[in-house]
Amino acid sequence: MNDFLKVKHLNMKIGKRKILKDINFSCRKGHITGLIGPNGAGKTTIMKCILGLYPYHKASIILNGTDIKSSNILNVGIGALIENPSIYPFLTGTEHLVMYAKDKNCIEDIVQALKMQSFINKKSKDYSLGMKQKLGIAIALLDNPQLIILDEPMNGLDPSSTYLLRNLLLKLAKQGITILISSHILSELEKIIDDVVMINNGKVILNVSKNKLEQQSQSTLFLSTNHNDKALKVLLEQGFKAQESNGMIKAFNISSSNLNELLAVIINNDIRLLGLEHKENGLEDTLLKLIESENN
Amino acid sequence: MSSLINQEIYKLCHKKTVQFTPLVLFLAMLVVGIITKNGSDNRFYIEAGYAGFQWITIILIIECASMVAMEFQYGTIKHLIYESNNRMKIYLSKLLTMFLYDVLLHIFTLVFTIVIKYLTVGTNVSFSQNYLYHASLFQNLFTNTLVDFLGSLIIVSSVFMMASLMNSSAIAIAVGIGFIFIGEGLSSALISALIKKIPLIKWNPFNMLNIANQWSNPDYFSTTHLTQTQLINGNILYTLIFIVMSFLFFRKKRV
Numbered sequence: 001m002n003d004f005l006k007v008k009h010l011n012m013k014i015g016k017r018k019i020l021k022d023i024n025f026s027c028r029k030g031h032i033t034g035l036i037g038p039n040g041a042g043k044t045t046i047m048k049c050i051l052g053l054y055p056y057h058k059a060s061i062i063l064n065g066t067d068i069k070s071s072n073i074l075n076v077g078i079g080a081l082i083e084n085p086s087i088y089p090f091l092t093g094t095e096h097l098v099m100y101a102k103d104k105n106c107i108e109d110i111v112q113a114l115k116m117q118s119f120i121n122k123k124s125k126d127y128s129l130g131m132k133q134k135l136g137i138a139i140a141l142l143d144n145p146q147l148i149i150l151d152e153p154m155n156g157l158d159p160s161s162t163y164l165l166r167n168l169l170l171k172l173a174k175q176g177i178t179i180l181i182s183s184h185i186l187s188e189l190e191k192i193i194d195d196v197v198m199i200n201n202g203k204v205i206l207n208v209s210k211n212k213l214e215q216q217s218q219s220t221l222f223l224s225t226n227h228n229d230k231a232l233k234v235l236l237e238q239g240f241k242a243q244e245s246n247g248m249i250k251a252f253n254i255s256s257s258n259l260n261e262l263l264a265v266i267i268n269n270d271i272r273l274l275g276l277e278h279k280e281n282g283l284e285d286t287l288l289k290l291i292e293s294e295n296n
Numbered sequence: 297m298s299s300l301i302n303q304e305i306y307k308l309c310h311k312k313t314v315q316f317t318p319l320v321l322f323l324a325m326l327v328v329g330i331i332t333k334n335g336s337d338n339r340f341y342i343e344a345g346y347a348g349f350q351w352i353t354i355i356l357i358i359e360c361a362s363m364v365a366m367e368f369q370y371g372t373i374k375h376l377i378y379e380s381n382n383r384m385k386i387y388l389s390k391l392l393t394m395f396l397y398d399v400l401l402h403i404f405t406l407v408f409t410i411v412i413k414y415l416t417v418g419t420n421v422s423f424s425q426n427y428l429y430h431a432s433l434f435q436n437l438f439t440n441t442l443v444d445f446l447g448s449l450i451i452v453s454s455v456f457m458m459a460s461l462m463n464s465s466a467i468a469i470a471v472g473i474g475f476i477f478i479g480e481g482l483s484s485a486l487i488s489a490l491i492k493k494i495p496l497i498k499w500n501p502f503n504m505l506n507i508a509n510q511w512s513n514p515d516y517f518s519t520t521h522l523t524q525t526q527l528i529n530g531n532i533l534y535t536l537i538f539i540v541m542s543f544l545f546f547r548k549k550r551v
Contacts, residue, residue: 051378053551068381078378086375088366090311099306100375102299139375 003062004029004178005147010049010059012042012202019045021202023059027147027180027195032173034189034210035182036287037199043182044083046199047149050180051080063147079145081153085136089125093135096124101142110138113168115161129156137165141172148172150181154188166192186284200291213286221259223249224275225266234269235262248275300380300389308359308393317355321401322408324351329412338421342413343428343436344512348405349444353476356398356448357455361468363390364459364546374551387546391539394452402445409437428514440511443528447507450531451476453538454501460545480505484519491521498522504530 003026010023020042027033035043048054050061052068060067064076087096093116097107111120114134119127124135133156140148148169154162162185169192173179183189196213198206206213224247225231232249235242240262241252251262266273308314325346332341341347367373376386413421423434431439454475459468483502490497498521507527510516520527 048374048551051374052381053374053377080374080378082374084371086370086372088307088370088372091307095306095310099303100379 002028004064005050005180006060006062007046007050008060008062010046010056010061012045012049012054012056019202020049023199023202023204025197025204025207027178029178030173030176031194032169032179032181032192033195033197034193035180035197035199036186036189037205038291039184041199042202043199044151047080047082047151047180047182050149051078051082053082076146077143078147078149079140079142080149080151081133081136081140082149082151085132086139087124087127087132087135090123092123093120093127093131093138096135097138097142100139103143106142106144110141113141113164114138115164130158130161133157134161144177146177148177148179148181150179152183153181154183154185162188186287198287198290205290206286219254220279221251221254221262222275222277222279223251223266223273225249226272226274230269231266231271234265234271238265240265248277254278297380297385297389300376300385301392303376304363304389304393305396308363308397311359311362314359314397317401318404321348321351321355321404322412324348325405325408326412326415329416333416338417339425339427339433340512342409342421342433343440345405345409345437345441345444346412348408349402349440349508352398352401352405352444353448353451354473355401356394356451357472357476358469359397360394360452360455361459361472362465363394364456365462365465365468368463368549368551369465377551383547384543387543391452391456394456395449398445398448398452402441402448406437406441428512440508443511444508446528446531447505449535450501450504450538453535453542457538457542457545460542460549475502476505480509487519487521499530501534503527504534507531 005027007023007025010020011018012020023042023046025033035046037043045054049056049059050063050068056069059069061069091099093111094107097110097120098104101107111117114137116131116134116138119131124132127135133153137150137153140150153165157165166188169179169181173192173194181189181193190210193210195209196206197204223231228244228247228249232242232244235249235251238261240258243250254262263273325348328341328346332338332346335341367376373386377383380386410423413423421433423437424432427433427436429436429439451472455468455472458471458475459465462468462471479502483500483505486497486500487503503520503522504527506516506520507524510520510524510527517523522530
């Protein structure tokens with residue numbers, strides 16, 4: 001449909017170890033897709049395969065309608081930051097951008113967007129980790145790429161730089177640029193992504209839009225009542241998962257479908273509700289649960 | 297491809313070692329010129345570019361090794377690969393840039409030799425006087441520059457090959473310099489010990505490094521057992537072999 005990048009049946013072995021097992025997913029044009037999973041799951045390997053850094057067999061990676069394996073010339077510009085930024089210590093930040101950019105006019109805008117003016121003319125050997133990371137991101141954004149692949153771009157960035165990057169990526173996605181991003185900082189990632197691809201042990205374990213994930217996700221409700229003991233008893237009788245914790249009742253797996261039912265149980269038993277707190281299960285909880293169930 | 301070559305030239309020109317190379321080369325040659333100016337063999341030193349060709353060899357080894365190995369050391373090879381989508385283009389752009397740099401270094405040596413000759417011996421030794429091969433001293437210097445350039449190609453290609461096998465430019469430089477300094481002696485020892493039993497031993501790659509020595513001193517034939525034409529052909533052949541082998545290693549090298 002609107003798929004800009006399609007990965008089909010991607011398998012990969014290093015030695016005898018199978019790193020990727022039949023990976024299938026796609027990234028829609030103008031969407032930010034989060035590639036998440038534990039360390040060693042295969043996220044970077046997938047990104048390297050898309051970029052042609054690793055050879056792969058019997059798979060197809062289709063970029064803007066063209067199988068990149070059968071074509072030596074990519075029909076779209078790709079910008080990427082994989083593992084560490086591609087930086088030569090003897091060049092300044094500006095020299096890197098001038099060297100890599102085909103369109104030199106975009107350099108100034110990128111430097112300003114990432115607020116790199118204070119260090120861009122210093123030799124990159126003197127950069128901090130965050131500065132190097134910013135330069136790596138700036139290199140990935142050169143020449144208006146149609147696909148941007150970012151592997152852990154928030155590594156080493158301070159909160160204000162992370163905020164800057166988040167807004168920049170959202171702006172780029174609005175302009176129709178497709179972004180594939182991986183990060184272990186899931187709280188940050190879930191603020192920007194449209195779709196989620198979860199990887200564990202070289203397999204895709206979840207591939208959904210974030211909206212769908214949010215609809216499916218269950219949350220925890222913290223209740224404070226005038227009769228906590230009674231409230232806990234009736235909830236357990238009605239089949240809810242609940243426990244008392246720090247003077248409150250903690251009710252688990254609450255979704256939009258059973259929230260009203262829970263409240264009705266409390267009210268119908270003449271229990272007065274004193275307080276209510278709702279905690280949404282985030283991407284992190286979902287990932288942890290899925291990995292746990294996979295490993296079991 | 298042209299954008300890759302431009303990137304390689306850009307990187308090379310921004311390295312401090314490359315920026316200072318002409319000055320260091322000039323000073324090193326000037327020292328030889330000053331030391332030898334009162335000697336009887338001025339023409340030999342002029343024809344040999346005041347040992348500039350030896351310095352060029354070391355400079356080429358350092359830059360070739362670092363040009364390939366640094367990409368893997370800094371992880372910058374990833375950008376080059378996804379940008380060009382073709383490892384052969386990356387490899388060829390590096391090789392062409394290094395050949396261009398090699399040409400430039402030989403031009404520097406030729407020009408510096410002319411300048412240093414006038415600074416040290418002035419007009420006492422004339423470029424027009426006869427020297428080897430019934431040719432003028434300048435013709436000898438010019439031909440020696442060309443022969444040394446040809447001989448340097450085997451060094452460029454062999455160091456590329458070693459750097460493609462190793463991730464550290466320091467190791468590639470060390471092996472490259474060892475190859476040059478031990479190679480000639482090793483070849484000479486092998487030939488004198490085995491030439492009667494294995495006549496093909498004279499075609500060993502280390503023997504090809506004697507091409508410039510034999511041009512400056514034809515008596516070297518007793519060491520190499522190869523004519524100048526055979527040495528030229530051998531150099532070209534080994535250069536091509538090393539280029540192909542280094543590309544194969546470069547193509548397979550894990551990113």
